[in-house]
Amino acid sequence: MRRVWSSTETLAALLLLLPLLAVPWAFKPYAANVLAVYMIYGILALSLTLIWGYAGIMSFGQTAFFGIGAYAYGAIGLNWINRTQQTHAALVGGLVAAALLAAVVGYFMFYGRISDVYASIITLALTLVLFAFAVSTGGDEWVIGVARFGGFNGMFGQGESSQNIANFQIPPVTVWLPGMAEPFQFKINRESAAGYFLVLGASVLVYVVVRWLLRVRLGRVAIGIRENEARVASLGYDTRFYKFALFTIAGAIAGLAGILFAAWGRFVNPDRFGLGFASSTVVYVLLGGRTSLLGGFVGAAIIGYLTSYLAEIVPFATIPGDATPWMRFLMEAGRRIVREAPLLVQGAVLVGIVLALEDGVTPPLSRLLTRYRRWAWWVLLPVVVLYFAHRVACLQADWCLF
């Protein structure tokens, strides 16, 4: 039998986790904030990797479960936070809502013997229907307790009075367990990086759970279904059940990402159901590699970095005064395209990567790591550790070498 955890994987885990653990001390809170949302999108992408990459069911609308998780967390959280000072019920409610929606949709899709091609269309339709619904909830009648759906403006709380700003936002994840003197909020700001570590912990947990799932019968049958469903059925497995179960689990994972998103930004609006976000999720997975569980995280980080930093850098690059009219035109056009259409950038990157690397970015990277693991252990890892140690020392104690 293969070993459960190879030395290359230990290496990869160290290379990823040591820097990620150091980030809140090595950089300003902004970095932790940005990385947190990349990881949240990564969790969403991982849920798609699970059912698409491993079971072969393309769900174009994982965002439906993400959005439902976010809205349910928001609605329950806004109502309960002032009464109970914690969001336990909101966490459970968000997960249950997402899993339940996935279970209902999955039941009709798989027990109704809808072919996998239609599964992607149905899930896309689902998320777009939810988008249309969420958009149309702007009126005063769309209220659950103190939580207003708010249509395009997104969900917010009404508070006791309109001046009661504190009640307006969706609460961060807040726990108040027996034995704790006061509730603890997972926030990301100058004082605390608890929210960041919550997201990091959730990412690691989801990764480990999915990895385990793929090793037990459920995962093996899922891979078999991807390879040849009729064959797996003829071995005695009710493939409908396995697809249903996996789809529900993936829905719950997407819902978890939605909860973390709503708690991270303290906000959710209908865009989370939208076509743009749905296709972005597919792009993360394709770019990162849909046969790799880390792929979604890598894809989300690359796209997130490119869209936000390209948009930041290019528009403000000054056009030199002596530039030729052509150069001036090109720079101006590039600036506008990048600023106005991040999706265009995503598309271009995706096409480039898919043409160059069929399996996405992560599998070749892991092959490189396996091949040069000695170098990575003795050179790359120490360099990374030293770099981050220096960053921490520099930022926290002003011991800067350069």
Add this chain to the structure above:
Amino acid sequence: MPERILEVASLTKHFGGLRAVHLDLTVDAGELRCLIGPNGAGKSTFFRMLSGAMRPGSGTVRFRGRDITGWDAFRVARLGMSIKFQVASVLEELSVRDNLHLAAEFRFGNRAGQRRAAAMLEVIGLTERADHPATWLSHGEKQWLEIGMASVGEPALILLDEPTAGMTAEEMKKTVRLLKRLNEAATVIVVEHDMNFIRMIAGRVTVMHQGEVFAEGSMEEIERNDGVRDIYLGKGSHYVVRR
């Protein structure tokens, strides 16, 4: 009198206006039955209906005393019927061992399934290739793996659709030995084209023609049958099936 493991009565399938299968057939427990017939005789369609991969138009299939007509494939498999499809359909990206493990796990669970898979690797002679992805196997090896997958769950009835297609003479001999070994524990129905193979197996032979049973008997009887020779040489459309 031996137990009847399979009873097929007036099993019919139409494709548009074409009647692909119209069949009555019984198989006793422990038999090694050969099903032969020219291309388009309805053998594979018949197998697909037996195993639940295709719903029959009308008629009944009784297996181990239960009416399984129109059952889903997984239920038929659970009752103890397994199939090797005509087109090799191993799970290409899984290792040889994992293919067998998946086939065994259903009946025996994870641990015992692993032991059964390892034992089956020995039987089909693929122990050295156990950890290769199935896609690396040669054509003959894939066929053996399929036979292994079809039999590792200890089914009562094994359907093998052209197990020797594309095999060399040496590989075919090995397959015959394998089939006889499987037949010690299970009833086997084999669809084949290769007469040498049928002779080596030396089981009871059913000849299908235009979806119906054309003749049945030992290999010697079948070889003496002029009608059978003619349908294989292409004159068969003159013959009307005896009913």
